[in-house]
Amino acid sequence: MLLLVAFQEKDSVTLFTQDKKDHIEVFAHNADIYPVTIEVFFNLENLKANKKLPYITTLNPNQRKHIVDLMKMKDKNWNFESSIRYYMGSIYARHDDRHAYTLPFAKGAEYRLTQGFNGRFSHKGDLRHALDFQMKEGTEVYAARAGKVVTVTEKYILGGGTKEYIDYANYITIIHDDGTFGDYSHLRKNGAVVSVGDNVSAGQLIGYSGSTGFATGPHLHFVVKKTKKGGGYISIPVKFTTKSGIIFLREGNTYRGY
Numbered sequence: 001m002l003l004l005v006a007f008q009e010k011d012s013v014t015l016f017t018q019d020k021k022d023h024i025e026v027f028a029h030n031a032d033i034y035p036v037t038i039e040v041f042f043n044l045e046n047l048k049a050n051k052k053l054p055y056i057t058t059l060n061p062n063q064r065k066h067i068v069d070l071m072k073m074k075d076k077n078w079n080f081e082s083s084i085r086y087y088m089g090s091i092y093a094r095h096d097d098r099h100a101y102t103l104p105f106a107k108g109a110e111y112r113l114t115q116g117f118n119g120r121f122s123h124k125g126d127l128r129h130a131l132d133f134q135m136k137e138g139t140e141v142y143a144a145r146a147g148k149v150v151t152v153t154e155k156y157i158l159g160g161g162t163k164e165y166i167d168y169a170n171y172i173t174i175i176h177d178d179g180t181f182g183d184y185s186h187l188r189k190n191g192a193v194v195s196v197g198d199n200v201s202a203g204q205l206i207g208y209s210g211s212t213g214f215a216t217g218p219h220l221h222f223v224v225k226k227t228k229k230g231g232g233y234i235s236i237p238v239k240f241t242t243k244s245g246i247i248f249l250r251e252g253n254t255y256r257g258y
């Protein structure tokens with residue numbers, strides 16, 4: 001039987017130990033509904049880890065894993081401290097580049113792509129593979145790909161065209177079966193019709209657009225991203241099914257929901 005003693009928690013992750021005669025076994029558990037990546041740092045006194053530190057690993061939803069053993073030095077008093085760096089998602093996720101995304105709005109409705117990949121206004125750096133569809137406040141937003149809802153933020157009201165508004169965006173994040181995430185941003189206040197934990201299919205209504213956060217006007221910002229080692233995310237260029245086939249969308253063009 002395992003006698004685990006919890007000694008540290010960080011968000012949904014808990015570290016446990018089990019004391020053995022000549023070593024200490026360290027376990028990690030993820031209580032969340034999405035995979036997480038953890039980096040575990042140790043400050044060891046008269047102990048030696050059997051793995052390279054800091055120890056980096058991913059944990060699936062509700063997974064408990066034996067991560068490292070701390071070997072005791074003979075006849076010495078030991079002690080240790082630890083800290084955890086935690087990221088939502090797996091740094092080992094690999095995007096399925098063959099996947100064709102569904103335009104994130106109603107079939108037959110037309111919207112202009114006002115900013116595309118590498119858009120000059122704000123689609124730069126790690127999050128450059130983002131798409132902005134101009135649509136008036138309250139337009140129906142649909143899932144571009146099936147997955148599980150992992151974040152819903154819908155309490156904000158404010159929006160504006162300067163970076164001071166960046167933390168005030170309402171958004172929905174959905175994790176896909178390849179471990180990547182889709183973000184749907186700038187939704188109106190209370191603009192989500194799905195909840196954390198819901199499984200959604202492509203083409204399912206998830207919410208209503210708005211202009212909250214860093215936005216010069218009403219639009220939907222959509223990006224597919226994966227967790228980056230060291231924190232943050234990297235965006236991924238994705239193709240959509242349109243009436244002209246499966247294509248990368250181009251800034252300035254208008255697309256009809258398909």
Ligand SMILES: [Zn+2]
Nearest residue numbers: 130131132221
């Ligand atoms: Zn954008």
